[in-house]
Each structure stands twice: as structure tokens, then as C-alpha cells.
Amino acid sequence: MKIAIIVPMEIEAEYYRKYFHSGSTEMFGSTQFEHFCVNGNEIYIGLSGIGKVQAAMNLASLLSSVDIDLIFMTGTAGSLQQTVHKGDLVLASSFAYHDAHNTLAGDYVEGQIPGEPAVFELDSPARNEFISFLNEEEVSYQEGLVVTGDSFIGSDEQKDEIKRNFANALGVEMEGAAFAQVAYHFAKPLIALRAISDNGNDNANEDFDQFAKKVGAKAAKLICAYLDKVK
Template sequence: MKIKRIGILGAMPEEINGIVLLLENKQEIVKGMRTYYIGTINEIEVVVVFSRWGKVASATTVTHLIVEFNITQLYFIGVAGAISQELNIGDIVIANSLVQHDMDARPIMRQFEIPLLSKTFLYPPSKIYKDAYSSIKELETSGQFLDVISIQNQEKFLISNPRVFVGQVASGDKFFSNTSDKNLLLNLLPDVLCVEMEGAAVAQVCFEYDIPFVVIRTISDAANETSPVDFKEFIVEVALKYGIEIIRKLIK
């Protein structure tokens, strides 16, 4: 019987810094330009690491977690740009499907289809993302997300009522920073809620190795011309604090 060992990926180094502080019996292992933090949270073994940016880097990192550290499931937290007009900065999206929006091997196969897998969308096991939704929804209803953000930062980032959504996440090696690109993506993939640069690649690796996973994203921007504004400050003042609360809630 495999020992339960949870991998935790962060899309930004600042995000994992907070989670590392939760570790007991912490050890550090450096491999492949990455620092893996090993320890326990609530007596459960975990390995925490910064994924590095983009599909290749994140796929490499999660493969290492699976092969070298023998994780049995994965939580991937990070930030994303809103595509759906329903989303506001500070909302949370839990992926129930993921797609690589820059995968295009036409005319050999359909746009977005992953070569050799004959799949366009990848899905986390329903139990893990539904359990994650239930736990994170409790943080929303209790007002805990707002509790960890200062009034000043709530006002600065226009966060008044953070909500938890479940839906489709699109990944690709592109930072969305203009409205035309955003609208083009919506025309092609109308169900996408948000975009980021790693989740669908991580999902592909987990699918191929049969590792349960869930991708959880905090909306940091509107994926338009305002996207770069105060991005780093948002990570430190909002996403990092969300991440700590989410991991505390999930690992118990």
C-alpha cells in the first residue's frame, strides 16, 4: 500500500513561501534548478515546490514529483487571468476541465487535441475537485478570504465578495494582456473561465501517470490591458494568503 504523500505546486515562488512555513520536520532537496521542500502538514507527508513558469517547466516539475518523490496526489495553486465576465479579481476557480489553448496540430488533428492521447480536454477525478470545492466553499461562506486581506488591499484590488467557481481553465505559453486576444480565445473556447500558463500541462502528466490532481486558481487580473498593474503586489498581499488558507483546509 502506497504511503499518502501530497504534492503541492505553486505557480509563483511567493505563493509557496507561505505554505513552506506550515511544514513540520522540513527538509530541502535541490534538483534540476528547483528546491523541493519536504515535511508534514497535519501529520500528512507533503512535498512543496515552485513549478516555474510555462508548460514545459511545470510538466518537468510534476514529473519529478511523481517519479522522484512518489506523490500520490497533487494540489496546484496559483493565479490566473479572468476570461469569463462573471469573474472578479479575488475570486477562486477550481478546474473541472483543462485545455491547452496553444495546442494546434492542424490539419493532422483537430485544434487543441493533444497528440497521441486523442483528447482535447483533461479532467481531474470528480471526487478530488468536488471535495476541494466543498472545503474552499467553506472559506468563502465564513468570510475567511476577506479576513486574511487588509482593508487597504481589499479596496486597492476591489475585492469585496470573493466567490468560488468550478469550470474550465485554459493553459498556454502566453500571458494575456489585451482584450482582442481574450475575445478570440472566448470565440474558440466559450466555456473557459480563466487562463494561466501551466495547469493543463500538469493535468496531462497526472493523467498519464494516473495521479489524482486538482488545479486551483486565484483571479489576479482581467487578462486585458490592465493585467500587469500591481501583479506582484497582488501575489504577496492576496494570493499567498489565500494559498495558506486553502492548503490548511485541504490537508487534514
């Protein structure tokens, strides 16, 4: 299998670089991907950059050049629910754009871009296999909708506005829906595992980098353990 692992920030990629040893580097578009072999699988690890355009551009560049079988997206997210806490793992079942407001342009719902699905569902056999792995390992995680926008959410006011339109969303981040949209058009399975780094409120920027590194490694460790078993 050819497997892509995409993370937005360098601090979220550190664990992978420590885990995988000796690999080559290749450029796809404007992004450098590290290329490893694990159990006969080819692994491509790259930084997407932050935000929707960077995410879509860099994943599309890879998929246009390499016939990837499975995409893993990891990194961090802010919580949108009182039941989702710092350090928790969220396995996205779907993504939507919280900053797409096109209801006045036609028969669209909040979060929908004209011509695109209202929500990008991630259901796939590959994702179900990963869920089985998490359950076998007795990993604690929550599963549900995650929403995406181009702004760092760092206030209760921002958080409350998002929840008015997406009351059930578990988390908020800046790349996931763009990844999901690209994966949808390339017909590639996407598994998105986010670790909660903050509560998406007025305290969201406190020690973000340090905590993001810690929880990012938590998600990365699980994915690496899974890849050790995939043949």
C-alpha cells in the same frame, strides 16, 4: 498520504513557507522541494517555474521519484469572463491548451495535442472531498474550464482570440494543462485552485506581482486549512 503542492512563482509560495515550519529540502530533477510532515502526511512544496515545459518537467521529476498520492496546484490566473473578477477563486474542473492548433493535422479539435485528450478532466474522489470542504467552509468559488498557454495574456485582442475557441473558459494561465497532462499520464489526482489576479486585458500588468502575492495567499490559506484536517 504524500501530497505535492506546486506553484509557479516564489511570490505565490510565500504563504506556505510561513505556514509550514521546519522541514528538509530535496532536489528532484532541477527543482528543490521542501518536505514537511503535517498530521502524519508528507507534504512536498516546490516551484514549477513559469510556462508549460517547466511545469511538466518539474512535476514529472517529482512523480518519477516519489509515489505522490495527491497534487495541489495553486497560483494565479487571468479572467476570461465578465462574471469572474479580480480576487475570485476558480477551481478548475478541466484544462485545455489555448495555443495548440492542430485541426489541420487530423481529426483534432482546438486545444488538442495529437495523441492526447482534447480536454484534461480533473474529476476524482480527492477533488470531490476538497469541494465538500470548500462548501462546508462556505467558500465562494467558481468551477469550470481553465486554459493554458505560454504567453502572458495582457490585451483584449489576445483575450478575444482565446474566447473564440474556448467561449466558456473561466480563466487563462501558463501551467495548468501541462500539470494536468502529466497527472493524467501518472494517474494521479490533481486539484487546481487558481486565484484571479487580473482581467486578462490591457490592464493585466498593473501591479501584477503585488496582487498575485495577495490572491495567491488566499488560495494557499484554504489549502493549508484543508491539509490540517486531512489524515
